[in-house]
Amino acid sequence: MSVENAKGMLIKATQGKYAIGAFNITDFVQLEGVVEAAVNKKSPLIIQTSVEPSKFYGRKTMAAAFRAIAESAPIPICLHLDHCTDVDYCIKCADAGYTNIMIDASKYSFEENIRMTKEVVDYCHSIGNISVEAELGTVSGVEDQIKVVEDEAQLANPDQAVEFVERTGVDLFAPAIGTAHGVYATKDPKVDFERLGKIAKLVNGQSVRAPLIIHGGTGLPPHTVAKLIELGGAKFNVSTELKYTLIDTTFDYITAHRKEYNPGKINTAVKNAIREAVEKWIDMLGSAGKA
Numbered sequence: 001m002s003v004e005n006a007k008g009m010l011i012k013a014t015q016g017k018y019a020i021g022a023f024n025i026t027d028f029v030q031l032e033g034v035v036e037a038a039v040n041k042k043s044p045l046i047i048q049t050s051v052e053p054s055k056f057y058g059r060k061t062m063a064a065a066f067r068a069i070a071e072s073a074p075i076p077i078c079l080h081l082d083h084c085t086d087v088d089y090c091i092k093c094a095d096a097g098y099t100n101i102m103i104d105a106s107k108y109s110f111e112e113n114i115r116m117t118k119e120v121v122d123y124c125h126s127i128g129n130i131s132v133e134a135e136l137g138t139v140s141g142v143e144d145q146i147k148v149v150e151d152e153a154q155l156a157n158p159d160q161a162v163e164f165v166e167r168t169g170v171d172l173f174a175p176a177i178g179t180a181h182g183v184y185a186t187k188d189p190k191v192d193f194e195r196l197g198k199i200a201k202l203v204n205g206q207s208v209r210a211p212l213i214i215h216g217g218t219g220l221p222p223h224t225v226a227k228l229i230e231l232g233g234a235k236f237n238v239s240t241e242l243k244y245t246l247i248d249t250t251f252d253y254i255t256a257h258r259k260e261y262n263p264g265k266i267n268t269a270v271k272n273a274i275r276e277a278v279e280k281w282i283d284m285l286g287s288a289g290k291a
């Protein structure tokens with residue numbers, strides 16, 4: 001159907017109490033698998049790349065491949081740059097054709113985070129329909145997850161969250177609530193639901209100003225995902241699971257077909273495995289049929 005930015009589709013998701021998966025890809029085989037899953041499920045889709053793959057292929061190549069695929073797919077799709085800490089590179093990716101940009105200045109002071117975020121927001125809004133995501137607080141790696149959840153100072157402060165959204169004009173807001181990147185050490189990681197609920201009420205209670213983003217989707221149990229959606233989580237980032245799927249499927253295929261030497265068959269095996277993983281996420285997030 002179309003190339004879209006994320007804000008409109010995430011406002012609809014927030015209002016409809018479902019969420020949209022934002023799936024990190026590192027190559028075009030994964031890209032095909034993710035798109036196929038969303039088309040099969042008739043789900044809106046957010047494709048993400050982190051900075052490294054966008055530099056590996058080149059941001060223009062990445063954006064061109066995305067647009068070629070997205071323009072012929074019968075669902076709304078956006079291309080999002082994940083966790084970019086460099087304002088200049090955010091601007092370059094916006095110019096190259098990314099439709100959403102995440103400026104992650106969360107490791108800086110509150111004021112510096114606002115200044116950097118606003119610079120990217122002002123640029124992206126000035127050149128067209130590009131939405132911007134920013135983060136407040138620390139979304140840790142899983143090795144620090146427990147420590148971060150137990151240290152309130154590292155999570156997003158609800159009053160500061162409102163001030164941050166108002167002063168930056170940011171489109172999508174990722175508050176740190178205890179979720180983490182990587183594979184959780186426990187089956188039921190501790191997440192600060194109450195904090196997300198407060199932030200949702202303060203930021204989006206009257207009207208949806210900035211849909212809320214949940215980082216660290218991989219490994220969250222379904223009941224946690226459901227509760228986060230109920231409280232206002234609209235976009236779930238899924239990265240680690242797709243990396244594991246790519247590498248494990250490749251390894252297993254080659255191990256089972258050691259003498260074959262047919263890369264196309266490896267690609268097909270990976271694409272199918274990615275599609276299955278993404279279809280499960282779409283079902284869990286409730287976005288099937290919402291395209």
Ligand SMILES: [Zn+2]
Pocket residue numbers: 083139181215216237
């Ligand atoms: Zn993240």
